[in-house]
Amino acid sequence: MDFMRTPTFSLWVTVSCLFLSSITAGQQGCPFDSKVTWIPFRSKWYTFIPTSGNGYNLEKAQEICKTSAPGADVVSVRDKEENAFIVDHFKQLVQKPGEIWLGILFDTDTDTFRWHDRSAVNYSNWVPGEPNEDTTSIDTCAVVETQSRQWKTVYCDEELGKSIICDTTVLAVPDEDACSNGNKNILSTALVITASAILLIILLVSWYAYKRKCLSPNGLNAIQYDPTERITDDCILVENEEMEYEV
Numbered sequence: 445m446d447f448m449r450t451p452t453f454s455l456w457v458t459v460s461c462l463f464l465s466s467i468t469a470g471q472q473g474c475p476f477d478s479k480v481t482w483i484p485f486r487s488k489w490y491t492f493i494p495t496s497g498n499g500y501n502l503e504k505a506q507e508i509c510k511t512s513a514p515g516a517d518v519v520s521v522r523d524k525e526e527n528a529f530i531v532d533h534f535k536q537l538v539q540k541p542g543e544i545w546l547g548i549l550f551d552t553d554t555d556t557f558r559w560h561d562r563s564a565v566n567y568s569n570w571v572p573g574e575p576n577e578d579t580t581s582i583d584t585c586a587v588v589e590t591q592s593r594q595w596k597t598v599y600c601d602e603e604l605g606k607s608i609i610c611d612t613t614v615l616a617v618p619d620e621d622a623c624s625n626g627n628k629n630i631l632s633t634a635l636v637i638t639a640s641a642i643l644l645i646i647l648l649v650s651w652y653a654y655k656r657k658c659l660s661p662n663g664l665n666a667i668q669y670d671p672t673e674r675i676t677d678d679c680i681l682v683e684n685e686e687m688e689y690e691v
Contacts, residue, residue, distance in 0.1 A: 480512050485529050489614075490519065492537050492607045499605040502585050505545045506560075509610035516612040518547035520559045521588070523567050530609050531593050542606040543587040546595065550575075550584040557586065571596045 482489040493508060500508070502518065509516045521527045534544055547560040557565045557575070571594045575584070585600040598604065 482513070483533065485526070487613060488611045489513075490530065490533070490609060490611050491516075492533060492609055494537075494607050495605050498603045499543075500545075500608065501603050502545055502600045505605065505608045506547075508608055512610055513612050513614065515614040516610045517560050518545050519609040519611045520547045520561070520563075521567065521569075524569070527567075527569055527588070527593060531588060531590050534590050534607055534609065538590075538606045540606070541589070541591040543589060543598075543604045544607070544609055545605055546586045546588060547611075548586045549600070550580050550582065550597075552582050555580075569594050 480491050480493070482491050484490075491512060493512065505518050509518050519530055521530065530544060534542065548557050548565065549560065550556075551558045557568075559565060569588075571589070571592065574595065575586075575597050579597040583600050584597050586595050587598050587604060588595055
């Protein structure tokens with residue numbers, strides 16, 4: 445008998461589909477790298493990624509941010525509260541003074557600083573005397589000094605920072621818990637996988653048990669081998685189902 449046409453195979457396909465659907469649903473809960481923890485603050489999400497060695501230059505920091513989540517980039521600071529937020533969280537994680545790359549660049553066409561999305565810098569917190577003509581060029585970027593909470597100009601290719609701070613607005617969903625940590629769905633997914641596997645095993649064992657019960661020692665069906673032998677309703681049901689699939 446063709447196994448692919450049996451009731452057991454149909455049940456196996458059904459369970460497999462449910463299993464794959466559960467995994468897909470879990471993956472859709474948070475559209476970003478589940479190994480990265482994102483912290484919500486007002487309309488944006490932030491992640492703090494430790495650096496190695498002396499730190500990274502701005503180009504490397506941007507590369508890391510862009511691969512961490514859709515629409516992510518090196519942090520941009522729009523007001524005093526956001527400036528305080530990133531500095532305070534940096535201090536909690538690093539626990540020592542340092543610099544934080546800002547997603548800002550000097551636009552030589554307009555002789556002004558702009559954020560990486562080309563928007564204007566309407567809020568700033570520069571160290572006194574910064575920026576000036578001597579410290580601004582096409583290779584000029586900026587960092588936040590966590591000790592003073594103020595900004596200063598640096599060369600874009602300098603390796604700085606004990607932690608990269610990335611931000612994005614793409615992850616702003618109503619349920620903050622759904623995306624604040626992508627690992628939260630792991631347990632529920634594992635339970636679904638285990639339950640599906642157990643159910644499939646039970647179905648297979650039950651089907652083969654019925655098959656064996658309805659067969660005589662010489663391998664012929666009991667109805668053909670001995671019409672006088674008592675056949676249970678369950679065996680007849682299995683035989684009828686198999687004949688339906690064979691037609």
